[in-house]
Amino acid sequence: MRRSTVIFIAALAVFVAVITVMAGAGMISTSFVKTLGMTLCLCLAAVAMDLVWGYAGILSLGHMAFFALGGYMIGMWLMYARTEAIVIEALSGQPLPATPEEIRQGIGNQIFGVIGTSDIPWVWGFAHSLPLQLLLVVLVPGVLAGLFAWLAFRSRVTGVYLSILTQAGTLALALHLFQNDSGLRGNNGLSGLQNLPGVSASQDATSLWLFWASALALAAGYLLAAWVVGGKFGSVIRAIRDDEQRVRFLGYPVEGFKLFVFTLTAVIAAIAGALYYPQAGIINPAEMMPIASIYLAVWVAIGGRGRLYGAVIGAAVVSLLSSWFTGGRAPSIPLGFYTIDWVDWWQVLLGLVFVLVTLLAPRGIGGLFK
Template sequence: MADTSLIRRAVTARSQLFLILLVLAAILVPVLNLAVPAGSFFHLPSYAVSLFGKYLCYALLALSVDLIWGYCGILSLGHGAFFALGGYAMGMHLMREIGSRGVYGDPLLPDFMVFLNWQELPWFWHGFGSFPFAVLMALLVPGVLAFIFGWFAFRSRVTGVYLSIITQAMTYALMLAFFRNEMGFGGNNGLTDFKDVLGFNLQSDATRAGLFVVTAAALAGGYLLCRWVVGSKAGKVLVAVRDAESRTRFLGYKVEHYKLFVFTLSAMLAGIAGALYTPQVGIINPSEFSPANSIEIVVWVAVGGRGTLVGAVIGALIVNGAKTLFTGWFPEIWLFALGALFVVVTLFMPQGVLGLARGQGGLAEGAKRALAFLEQAGIKRKGTGS
C-alpha cells in the first residue's frame, strides 16, 4: 500500500499536465516531420527535430541538478562532467559501429586512432561494440565517479561553496585529461562522424524522430523517478538536510548516506542525458566538460524554479531556446544576456518562473513539512529506544 501511495503522490495534477504535454510533443514532432509534406506551413524540418531532442536532453540534465540542489541543497558545478561521460560512453559505441566505413577503412580502430598510429584497440574500448554495454557504462561510469567523489566529500563534511569549488575542479581536470590525444578519446576533436545506431541511419528523418521519442520517454521516466524520490520519506529527509543539516544529523539521520544516494542517482540521470545527446548532435568532445557548461545548468534550474522539478525542465527549455535565438541574431551579446538573466532571477524571482506563476513560499512550506516530519520521527525513535 505504501508503494501505491507514493506513486499516487508522484503523479500530481502538475505532473499529469507536464506528462500530457510531453506525450503530445512526442507525437506531434514526429508527425509534423514525417507525415506533413516538405514545403507545407506545418512541416517541421529535420534539423528542428534534432534541436528539440537536444533541448529534452538538457531538460533531463537540469532535472538531475534540481534533484540535488533544489531538494538537498548540494550545489554541484560539475554535473557537466557526468553528462559528458555518458555522452562519451555512447560515442564510443557509435564509433565502433562505423567499422570499415571510416576514412581509413580499419574494421577495428576508429579513424583518429589510425591517424595517431595506434596499433591496437585500448582495453577500455573493448565491450563498446555492444549497445547494452554502452548504455550500462553511460549509467555506471558517472554513477561510480559520483559515488567515489561523494564518499570522500560527504564523509569529510564538505559543504556549501567549498563543495561547489571541488566539483568544478573535478570537471576541469577531466576536461584537460580528455583533451590529450594519448587518453584514447579523440583528443580535442572528440568523437564524431557517426553512421548509425542499432542499424538505423542517424541521418534519416525516421531515426531522428525515433531518437526524439526515446528522449521524451527518458525525460518522463526521469521525472517520475525524481518525483517518487522527493515524495518518499527519504525525500523529506533530503529537504531537511537542505534546510537544517545539523538539526537533521542531531535527530539521528545519517546525512552522508542520504547525500551520497541522491548525488549518485543524479549523476546517473545526467549520464543518460549525455548518452541520448550524442547521437542527436552527432559529436561529443572535451568542450562538454567545460566548467562554464556546468554553471549554465545551474542557471537553467534557477530560471525555471529550484525545488520544483518541472521548473528545471521549463528553465532548460527557456534558456536554451533563447540561446538558439540570440546566438543566431546577436551572438556577441549572448553571454551578457545570460549573466543578466541570472542576476534578474536571483534578485527578483528567487523561485524562478514557476514560483512566480504559482506564488511565493513553495520552498519554505516544503521545509516546514519536512522538519515537522523529522521531529515526529525523532520523538518516536527515542520513545522506542531504537
C-alpha cells in the same frame, strides 16, 4: 506534486504528438527535430540538477561531466560499430577473407590515425558490444560520482567548498581527456555519432526516433524524481538542505542520503548525455568544461529550483533561446555608434537575466505557475 506531475506528463505527451505530426507533414525540418530532441535531453539533465541542488541543497558544478561521460560511453560504440562496417566492406574485395586481427587493425587506423596511432586503447575494450556500453553509461558515471561523494561527504565538505571541489574535479577530467593518450582521441573527440550502425532509415526517421527516446527518458526521469521527493525521503533531503546539523542530531544518516542523491542524479545526467550526443553528432572534452555545469545551474535557477517543472521550463527556454541567438537568427540591433550582435552578446544577456531573476523573482519562472 502529484497534480503537477500529471500535468507535466500530459503536456509532454501532447508536445510529442504535435511535433510528430508536424515532422511527418514536413512542416518542420530534421535539424529542428534534432534541436528539440537535444533540448529534451538538457531538460532531463536539469531535472537531475534540481534534484541534487534544489531539493538536497548540494550545488554541484560538475554534473555536466557525468552528462558528457554518458555521451562518451555510447559514442564509443557508435563510432566503433560504424567504423567496423566500413573496414569490413573495404576488405571484402581481397582474394582471402580478412582475419579478425586485420579488421581490428583497420578499425584502429580509422579511429586513431588522427592522433598518430593504430592501437585501440584498453578503454575501448567493450566498444564492440552495445549491451556492455549501455551498462557503462550507468556504471562509469555512477561509480565516479559515488566515489567522489563518499570521499567528500564523509569529510563533511559542504557549501561553497563542495562546489569548488566538483568544479575542480570536472576541470581535471576535461584536461585529461584533452590529451591524446586519454584513449578518447583527445581534442578531436568522437564524431559521426548521428549515423546509427545497422540502421538503413533516413536521417528524418532517425531524428524522430531519437526525439521519441529523449521524450520517454524525460518522462521516466521526471516520474522517478517526483517519486523520490514526494515521500519521506524527499522530506529528509529537504530538511538536510535547510538545516543539515539538526537532521544529523535527529539521528538520520545525512551522508548516506546525500550520497544516494548525488549518485542517482549523476546517472540520470549520464543517460541524458547518452541520448543527446547521437543527435548532436559529435562530442569532445570541451563539452564537460566547468562552464557547461554553470549553465546547468543557471537554467535551474531561472526556471525555479525546488520545482521539477521549473527546472524543465528553465532548461527549455534558455537552451532554445541560446540556439536562436547564437545561430544568427536574432536580428542585430544598430545603435549608430555600435551594433549589438547577439552572437557575441547573448552570454551577457543571460547573465543579466540570471541576476535579475535572483534579485526580483527568486522562485524563477516556475514560481509563476504555482
